[in-house]
Amino acid sequence: MAARDETPSARTLVLDVPDWPGHQAGQHVDVRLTAEDGYTAQRSYSIANAADGGRLELTVQRVPEGEVSEYLTGVYRVGDPVEIRGPVGGWFVWRPAEPDPVLLVGGGSGIVPLMAMIRARKAGGSRVPFRLIYSVRSPEDGYYADELRTRARDDSGLDVAYVYTRRAPRNWPEPPRRVGVAALNTAGWPPELAPLCYVCGPTGFVETVADTLVALGHDPARVRTERFGPTGG
Numbered sequence: 001m002a003a004r005d006e007t008p009s010a011r012t013l014v015l016d017v018p019d020w021p022g023h024q025a026g027q028h029v030d031v032r033l034t035a036e037d038g039y040t041a042q043r044s045y046s047i048a049n050a051a052d053g054g055r056l057e058l059t060v061q062r063v064p065e066g067e068v069s070e071y072l073t074g075v076y077r078v079g080d081p082v083e084i085r086g087p088v089g090g091w092f093v094w095r096p097a098e099p100d101p102v103l104l105v106g107g108g109s110g111i112v113p114l115m116a117m118i119r120a121r122k123a124g125g126s127r128v129p130f131r132l133i134y135s136v137r138s139p140e141d142g143y144y145a146d147e148l149r150t151r152a153r154d155d156s157g158l159d160v161a162y163v164y165t166r167r168a169p170r171n172w173p174e175p176p177r178r179v180g181v182a183a184l185n186t187a188g189w190p191p192e193l194a195p196l197c198y199v200c201g202p203t204g205f206v207e208t209v210a211d212t213l214v215a216l217g218h219d220p221a222r223v224r225t226e227r228f229g230p231t232g233g
């Protein structure tokens with residue numbers, strides 16, 4: 001077991017789960033915490049890594065006043081027991097045998113299951129072209145920044161585009177903006193290519209992006225969504 005900080009407010013936990021049955025990229029687990037007085041709290045967390053024996057990586061964003069996320073990002077110590085149930089989910093998954101181009105659109109912590117897909121693509125030897133559009137508030141908020149930079153350079157067929165919603169890096173060619181028609185047109189795929197689209201993040205973000213993809217002509221049946229929470233993003 002191990003833990004590492006991804007950003008000042010997000011932490012990756014690496015867990016060894018005995019008898020783990022394996023998982024597919026995009027699936028999540030339910031994490032259950034039990035206090036000494038028996039009180040329990042359970043939340044879902046996406047799996048960040050490609051299948052790798054009993055190793056699971058979860059990246060948790062600290063939500064202010066959040067019961068479980070504050071514990072996992074602040075109090076939890078490597079080796080503390082946690083209860084895991086899963087893997088969960090059969091629709092929001094990508095398998096390396098899929099032949100179609102893929103568009104990934106993530107907002108904030110919504111990158112987590114998409115990162116599992118990027119990692120599974122490489123691990124599975126797939127050469128299917130992937131495009132990732134990653135919406136973050138500011139440069140410091142991007143998860144897996146070094147790895148994404150390296151993969152965008154070395155993983156043939158993977159394109160990575162950032163959209164900054166509050167503050168862009170110095171000399172960035174665009175002012176801060178949200179993922180909309182412009183970003184989906186320039187950094188996504190044309191609908192005629194019939195890509196598989198995976199959209200993940202805060203509920204409002206997911207609904208806006210999915211609606212925009214459909215309005216642009218993407219087949220709703222090929223736009224797969226995962227909503228992480230109640231905020232508008």
Ligand SMILES: Cc1cc2nc3c(=O)[nH]c(=O)nc-3n(C[C@H](O)[C@H](O)[C@H](O)COP(=O)(O)OP(=O)(O)OC[C@H]3O[C@@H](n4cnc5c(N)ncnc54)[C@H](O)[C@@H]3O)c2cc1C
Nearest residue numbers: 043044045046059060061066067068069109112228229231
């Ligand atoms: C399928 C699935 C996969 C998920 N994967 C991840 C993941 O990989 N990484 C990750 O960090 N989170 C993920 N989440 C969100 C996670 O399950 C929790 O909702 C989140 O950690 C907040 O829980 P909490 O106990 O800290 O906050 P709570 O105590 O439940 O809520 C505290 C306050 O924060 C608000 N809030 C609750 N959830 C969110 C949220 N997601 N975003 C913003 N505000 C919120 C509440 O309305 C409340 O006001 C996932 C959710 C789902 C459904």
